[in-house]
Amino acid sequence: MIKKLVLAIFLLLITANLSYAMIVSSVNQGEHFPGEESNLDITIKNTINANAEDVSLNLVFTNLPFIPIGGSERSTNKLKEDKEKTLSYIVKSSQDIAPGNYNIPYVLSYTDSSNERITKQGSLGVVVSANTELKISTELDNNVLGQKGKITLKIVNSGFGDIKFVNVKINPEGYTLLSSSNDYIGNIGSDDFETSSFDVIFNENSPRLTGVIEYKDFNNNDKIENINLPLKVYSREEAVNFGVIQNSKVPIYIGIVIALIILFFIYRFIRKRLRRNNKK
Known part of the structure; x- marks a missing residue:
């Protein structure tokens, strides 16, 4: 019974610690097309049950077809308990990027009330759209x-x-x-x-x-x-x-055949007449 109670308390503490953290609460992205720039607004929320100081969010673009315009890190001196802060970035994609969904890793850091530096890693999704032409x-x-x-x-x-x-x-x-x-x-x-x-x-x-x-x-x-x-x-x-269609040559061929037949009969007629004359 005591072991079960200890385990329950331990799980409760873990759950509490997980619920109190600095989080990325929302991501707002402007429509993005290959080779163009767009706005990326990331909202972070303080859920650590205390004020946080020196809060920074660094986007990691290593080996990605994106570059940040004006830097990849944004920060704020203090974020009060249960408050939010929106950090704005400008992101440009490469000209030959394939439209689709991409993950951009981030590093979220802050100093807690115990003056301890906390670092959290994660990733957020962005979409590259495509104009239809x-x-x-x-x-x-x-x-x-x-x-x-x-x-x-x-x-x-x-x-x-x-x-x-x-x-x-x-x-x-x-x-x-x-x-x-x-x-x-x-x-x-x-x-x-x-x-x-x-x-x-x-x-x-x-x-x-x-x-x-x-x-x-x-x-x-x-x-x-x-x-x-x-x-x-x-x-x-x-x-x-205009050469779209060709005149049919069938009548010409028929005419030639008829002419040859006529010539053949004329030839036979003349030949017979000559034979008769020779016999006389």
Whole structure:
């Protein structure tokens, strides 16, 4: 019984000591993009049940793709019991940093009421976001008035982060859609592209490709990119002149064959006449 009581008191003391400490109570980070600067506000709270002096917080950037602007350490002379203090930093990331989550180690030091220097280590999380930048263009196949052709939409992700669940929806203007108006692409990585193709019959000389591209950006936010691109369609004569299509040579070949057949029969007729004349 005595042993259990001693153990309970010992655990209670440990719990009490753990609850009374200088802690990082919150972290506020401005939106951060590769190669840019952002604010990092870190709030520390005195929970040691006494005043603390010479409180300092040092961020450790060793082997990390970040550098501090204006120093990595902030301090305050005194932090009273149960009070908070916000320390502000400016952090810049490298140009080629990959968007994502990063841990920055810190060393928190203070002098307690017994004049003992206490040091605590930990880490805090920061997020590097990615701007989404899409470039869209079209390629046309057999874009001739009244004929079956193809519209191919090219989507280039020139932003720093990947995009996910990409879906294309188009609204026909000046052409008849032969395939589905909806095309699910999936994911497009940074500095990569995907295409979406639609079979159509062109009804006008100046149709437009209109619609939307739906996706989730790097931060998992729903995004919509509008599509409104002009398309050029040629008449058959223009298409032949510009080399979009080639004139069919089948009639020429048929004409040559017919001419050869006629010449063959003329040759046979003349040959028979000559034979008859020779017999006479």
